[in-house]
Amino acid sequence: MPELPEVETVRRGIEPFILGRKIREIDVVHKGGNRSSTYAPYSAIEGAKVLSVKRRGKFLWFELNRDFALMAHLGMSGQLIIQDKNREYEKHLRVRIDCGDRKKEIRFIDQRTFGWISIDKLVLEGEDLIPHSFTRIAPDLFDEKFDRRAVIRRISKKNSAIKRVLLDQSVVSGVGNIYADEALWRAKIHPERLAKKLSEQEISKLLASTKSVMERALKAGGTSFDELYINVNGESGYFDIQLEAYGQENEPCSRCGSEIARISFANRSSHFCPQCQSKSPLRKVGKKKGERKKVSSKRG
Ligand SMILES: [Zn+2]
Known part of the structure; x- marks a missing residue:
């Protein structure tokens, strides 16, 4: 399952391509890429401009000049790739996002269909508007909101x-x-x-x-x-x-x-490691008499 570093790498790869572009069309090739709880139909984001691509934990948020967000979660095996438009469809292609580029498009491919792309409403978190999906998860270790x-x-x-x-x-x-x-x-x-x-x-x-x-x-x-x-x-x-x-x-x-x-x-x-990661670590003080000192006997 992609974890934070993998999702962040996807974000860094996708953002320069999509930043400032308008989403021309979202094409659901296979409904496995959809999520039943989507806030609005995909057609609602046609014409919306992408202002940034953000991430919290494993969630990606395409910030739009709209009062809702485009969200993506890679699930167990999802991939977001930038692909030639005329390239034949991958076997597990779920969604295509056309951002007006002549040659390339973003494709969401997911073999195990736990991933999704959806439209999320924006809600307040403190003074910031964030996608509803973000409210369920805590800031990650790289987030400035991490306390x-x-x-x-x-x-x-x-x-x-x-x-x-x-x-x-x-x-x-x-x-x-x-x-x-x-x-x-x-x-x-x-x-x-x-x-x-x-x-x-x-x-x-x-x-x-x-x-x-x-x-x-x-x-x-x-x-x-x-x-x-x-x-x-x-x-x-x-x-x-x-x-x-x-x-x-x-x-x-x-x-x-x-x-x-x-x-x-x-x-x-x-x-x-059963040796380094003891389930009941010895206390530094009050060691019982005769208690065996931990040694790395197998070293070398
Ligand atoms: Zn060890």
């Missing part, structure tokens, strides 16, 4: 596993399974530890790790993608970053040499 102190406080009150909290788009948006595993590994936190049992310092470190692993992915994506073909196709389209935990089951942890473990988690998996 680090408040988020740490919120996380520290949650009585559920920290990984579940990190994936909760109403707490922090943009994080999916892959970057959650990577961030937890970097912060040395077991995915099943209760959020409310984490120290403020641990939560703070986790948020910093999440941001830095996404920054690295963004850098990798930013240098490797073709400006005319932005491939965000599930895991195969993931950027070439060093994955330390996700998908590394039975591989040695690069920090301590222990084997990375996999446990099932909400129909998916969590990958972590």
Whole structure:
């Protein structure tokens, strides 16, 4: 599933092409790309000018000179690409957006049909008008509205596993399974530890790790993608970053040499190092007599 860095890379690829253009036509090739809750028919945006392309978490917002927005969510496998108009339709093509360019158009392709493009009404958030879809999700780690102190406080009150909290788009948006595993590994936190049992310092470190692993992915994506073909196709389209935990089951942890473990988690998996990411970390003070000092015995 495309997570924040992949969606941001799509945004950066699409925006220079569509900025300032008027949408001439939206053609729904296959209704799988539509969403039943769309605010207005697609025809309503014909003639609308695109003022910017914004993102919150995994949602894309095409800001228009209208009192509604064009929204896109890539779902599990969605792609937004800039394609030759006369190129034959891709097998899973859902929607074509004609922005008046003579040769190119934007195509929304989605194999698994969890993604969508829709028209959203604008609502107030504080003093800003934002698309209705944005109200359901929290600002992501790169958003100027992200309030680090408040988020740490919120996380520290949650009585559920920290990984579940990190994936909760109403707490922090943009994080999916892959970057959650990577961030937890970097912060040395077991995915099943209760959020409310984490120290403020641990939560703070986790948020910093999440941001830095996404920054690295963004850098990798930013240098490797073709400006005319932005491939965000599930895991195969993931950027070439060093994955330390996700998908590394039975591989040695690069920090301590222990084997990375996999446990099932909400129909998916969590990958972590049982040594570095202890489920019941030892307290620094009050260590019991005879308690074994943690050693990286498998190193080297
Ligand atoms: Zn380790």
